[in-house]
Each structure stands twice: as structure tokens, then as C-alpha cells.
Amino acid sequence: MKNITFIIFGTLFGIVLTKSEVVSWFRIQNMFQFKEPHMYLIIGSAVVVGIIAMRIVKRAKLKSVDGEELKYGGKTFHKGFIIGGIIFGIGWAITGACPGPIFAQIGAGELPAIITLFGALIGAYLHSAFREKLPH
Numbered sequence: 001m002k003n004i005t006f007i008i009f010g011t012l013f014g015i016v017l018t019k020s021e022v023v024s025w026f027r028i029q030n031m032f033q034f035k036e037p038h039m040y041l042i043i044g045s046a047v048v049v050g051i052i053a054m055r056i057v058k059r060a061k062l063k064s065v066d067g068e069e070l071k072y073g074g075k076t077f078h079k080g081f082i083i084g085g086i087i088f089g090i091g092w093a094i095t096g097a098c099p100g101p102i103f104a105q106i107g108a109g110e111l112p113a114i115i116t117l118f119g120a121l122i123g124a125y126l127h128s129a130f131r132e133k134l135p136h
Contacts, residue, residue, distance in 0.1 A: 002065060014104040023104045025096030032093050080134055091119070 031039035105113035
């Protein structure tokens with residue numbers, strides 16, 4: 001039953017991404033070229049919704065789907081954040097997708113996104129293979 005819930009919410013999320021044009025390569029390019037505020041407004045509204053949601057979760061002391069207590073903590077800054085952010089940004093600018101929208105693009109029939117998916121999987125594999133050697 002839990003997996004069906006995830007599939008339903010994932011599908012709804014994909015529809016929202018597609019309808020809001022967040023999966024549009026042209027919208028991504030216009031964002032990186034500072035031609036229109038569309039993506040910045042969507043990202044900004046997501047940050048605001050996230051902040052509100054986290055405050056509600058903390059105040060209500062909600063638990064995870066598995067019933068575990070949620071733990072919150074920051075991460076110690078290191079140069080890997082900068083390096084990873086640059087790599088992520090370059091990939092995002094080239095492909096027009098970060099991890100979530102890749103699946104929405106594929107679902108919308110944007111078949112070149114399959115190449116992006118393979119690239120993301122290779123990147124995730126390389127990160128896990130070399131994780132111990134990366135700066136922390």
C-alpha cells in the first residue's frame with residue numbers, strides 16, 4: 001500500500017513539474033541566461049513551502065513514513081559542496097534537468113532525457129565508488 005502512495009504522489013509531482021514548465025529545456029536556459037524570472041519564482045516558492053512544511057513537521061513532532069523520529073541537523077561545510085554544486089549546475093544547464101525532472105521529461109515523451117538519466121546514474125555510481133576519497 002505504501003508503494004502505491006509513493007507512485008501516486010510521484011505521478012502528481014511529475015504532472016506539476018510538467019505543467020509548470022520546470023522540465024522545459026528552454027525555461028532552464030532562460031533561467032541561466034537571466035532572461036526571465038519563471039524558474040527563480042518557482043524555486044523561491046518551493047523554498048518558502050519547504051520552510052513552512054518543516055516548521056509544521058517540527059512543531060507537530062511528526063514521524064517518518066516508517067514511524068521513526070525525524071532528526072534534523074546541519075552539515076559541516078567543505079569544498080566538496082562547491083565542486084559538486086558546479087558539476088551539478090553544469091549538468092543542469094546542459095541537459096535542462098535535475099534528478100526529479102528527468103523522470104517527468106521521460107514521461108512527457110522527451111526521449112533524449114534517457115541519456116540524461118544514464119548520465120545521472122553514472123554520476124551517482126562514481127560518487128559512491130569514490131566517496132571515501134572525496135573531500136569531507
